[in-house]
């Protein structure tokens with residue numbers, strides 16, 4: 001397993017639990033050291049789950065590429081971010097391929113798990129691996145299999161979520177199917193790596209576009225004085241042809257705000273414009289400003305200005321029950337509130353500190369809530385006593401529809 005992050009570590013643990021010995025490679029020595037003593041830094045894989053696997057010798061980590069000579073399969077789970085010009089940054093994946101090429105063995109299987117644009121496996125990865133002198137599809141197997149992990153989710157796991165695989169040749173697909181069958185319940189073979197790559201992008205574009213649609217509806221409902229949450233719940237009673245998405249303060253994480261733009265970039269090569277993706281990005285990225293506008297209106301209703309008000313943000317992770325703050329809309333909301341002169345604190349049971357913002361999570365008690373002019377629910381982590389917040393806060397702006405409202409002090413998205 002190359003890359004022991006949110007994707008690689010759960011996948012490594014899943015294989016090890018199935019009795020398949022796993023070697024994990026990561027560039028960060030402290031992560032490797034922690035894994036080797038059974039200590040986890042990823043919430044989805046608690047140390048109690050990891051330790052028996054390392055104790056049994058089923059999971060071992062290394063920083064050395066030379067150790068990969070002995071393995072049968074290499075699964076690449078490395079970051080695929082955007083550059084500052086919002087273009088795909090494949091440097092980690094292609095750098096890894098270069099390191100692998102000089103150690104590649106005949107008969108090995110290489111699978112790319114990182115989200116990327118269609119064509120990456122065949123046009124970018126294969127040529128680098130072939131610097132080994134071995135030919136992809138003939139001397140070694142090559143496939144793409146998108147990771148579908150949803151951090152924080154417990155009803156579907158890496159083992160139970162169907163696994164799509166597309167190889168360069170039918171034999172490559174077959175090799176990948178055999179490998180994943182050792183650890184995953186359902187394998188979905190497709191005809192090419194491009195189909196598998198595009199499948200992952202469709203899944204993420206689907207979410208981005210539908211979230212944007214419901215965010216736009218939330219803004220329209222806000223102006224019309226209609227409760228959007230009630231509209232969605234009512235629409236969701238239709239047994240067919242409708243799937244509920246909820247509005248929110250904007251997109252976060254490593255996937256939904258980023259991956260669709262991999263397709264936008266690739267489509268340009270074909271003189272095509274992915275207008276739904278661009279529009280969804282525009283609507284979703286405007287949400288933090290809309291939400292801050294709502295906080296300003298709520299304060300205004302109490303004859304208060306944002307300037308000088310104390311705001312308590314609930315949840316700075318990008319979604320409930322995780323500690324990941326990458327691209328989190330909460331960070332933008334904090335920035336915008338501060339620009340308007342608010343004094344901002346936050347509470348997040350999963351994120352102890354935001355060093356860049358110079359903030360640490362405050363303890364949550366009735367006094368703290370009372371001491372803030374407005375409580376803003378950005379991420380609805382489990383285990384927070386929303387009834388207490390409703391009772392004690394002078395004013396609430398609830399962007400997640402979780403705070404009960406008894407006396408009209410809750411402003412909802």
Ligand SMILES: NC(=O)c1ccc[n+]([C@@H]2O[C@H](COP(=O)([O-])OP(=O)(O)OC[C@H]3O[C@@H](n4cnc5c(N)ncnc54)[C@H](O)[C@@H]3O)[C@@H](O)[C@H]2O)c1
Nearest residue numbers: 003004005006007026027028077078079080092114115147
């Ligand atoms: N996080 C998710 O929920 C999720 C879900 C599905 C797909 N994905 C995709 O999976 C891929 C990995 O995402 P992630 O969230 O696991 O990233 P991550 O940053 O959590 O993990 C990447 C790991 O790779 C290591 N690393 C970075 N560069 C390296 C290098 N050159 N050599 C060796 N190790 C290196 C890092 O130290 C880190 O441990 C991305 O393409 C992402 O889009 C992520």
